Amino acid sequence: MKRTRILHLLQSDKPLDNVIIMGWVRTRRDSRGFSFLEINDGSCLKNMQVIADSSIADYEEIKKITTGSAVAITGSLMESPGKGQKWELKADNVEILGIAPDTFPLQKKRHSDEFLRTIAHLRSRTNKYGAVFRIRSELSFAIHQFFKDRGFKYIHTPVLTASDCEGAGEMFKVTALDMDNIPKKDGKTDFSLDFFGAATNLTVSGQLSAEMFALALGDVYTFGPTFRAENSNTSRHVAEFWMVEPEMAFSNLTDAMDLSEEFLKYLTGYIIDACLDDLELFAKYVDKNLMTTLEGLLSSDFTRLSYKDAVDILNKSKQKFEFEVDFGKDLQSEHERYLTERHFKQPVIIYDYPKNIKPFYMRINDDNKTVAAMDVLVPNIGEIIGGSQREERLNILEARMDEMGLSKKDYWWYIESRKYGSAFHSGFGMGFERLLMFLTGVTNIRDVIPFPRTPNSISF
């Protein structure tokens, strides 16, 4: 007999005989003569209440069942005479699949997120983390749905790359060399003897590859893991994270801003529809303002303003900042959060940043001082999306690379895309975990990724 998921049973509109559920015991409550078991199988937030009467076989064994144990229960789905649940399962048979000894670290009480991080292999069995990872799964699907509906093609860009300066952060080195016996040439590691015959790293972005495919398939996106070896110790950074990067041919900066706004609204609306039960947990226990924030995003037109106007607003704000606001310097976290959380109180898109603080591939504006870049800022998180129109003019791109000291030889293939049939195009990158933080109100990025990788931490 096949198990029925608890999600399915709780949606039943009539009693059912002879069903079987399999899951993990959250708690057991006994009275003389019977026991209540709360079973969770991960299919939804809610538990199935099971009532086991002392008349059933092996009742003495049932009284030994502990929190965390895996069980299979056969019985009848009946309307519950008690308060708090519509349905309960009256057990005919209870089989212990795997007992959890009293060393099981999850208790029938709230644990701190810090403690749960030390048992990341078990924390997904809690209500909160179960909810996080169900939402994470739905959100992944929603991303594909959004792009598929709009004719975008999904591109699997490589994780291994030979380019050593894609412009974003320190990179993890990948090698097949014997680390105890590294071949040297002129005092340096001789990568010509390594697997690829060249120094190799984990990717920090799929963008440059995605651009090649945008200039072939039109509208494309990537969605995959990304790696940064930065020694960042904050609640917003991990060394391995997932990023979504759409790239559109025949598209300018305004098109990219339009898409980013439509994208965030679609995903937020999707999760509110598809994950309401799980979201309610976060609205109740994690962030009391969560639904207001999410509905605020859905109902507002994102404020769009140039970097210059943003600097003006900050200067006129009379707000004391730790770092001064100065045209030509990048905005600090405190500045971004002031704009989105206090001044506008809604998502904000800032565009046309000074070219000296942005990477080589962003398109130079006619003023020759700024680039067609944009950042989307949301309350509680700050920057969630960064993007730009790409520099499609060969001579200007090459001059910019020279100016910034980049090797045109290493990027020969990227440059060739501007030599043959170049076309204006744009795109952006969105941190998948940062969106999950926004949608759930979870304040530490380590709590929205199954097994977080951070400096000095690679357990699990």
Added chain:
RNA sequence: UCCCCAGUAGCUCAGUUGGCAGAGCAAGUGGCUGUUAACCACUGGGUCCGCGGUUCGAGUCCGUGCUGGGGAGCCA
């Protein structure tokens, strides 16, 4: 990497001026005829993060290391 804070029972934490190691929850045992993180009673449970120092005496003070958290930078 920098600044700040913390580390005491399985978990969350208290521990006064340097003077016998504590509570709640969890666990174990027993009780209870419909419970909702059930309830009631009893019981067991400690490398006070490690190392060094000051002191008659250190959980407490000093130095140092490690781990965790908050903030900053970098960014998504």
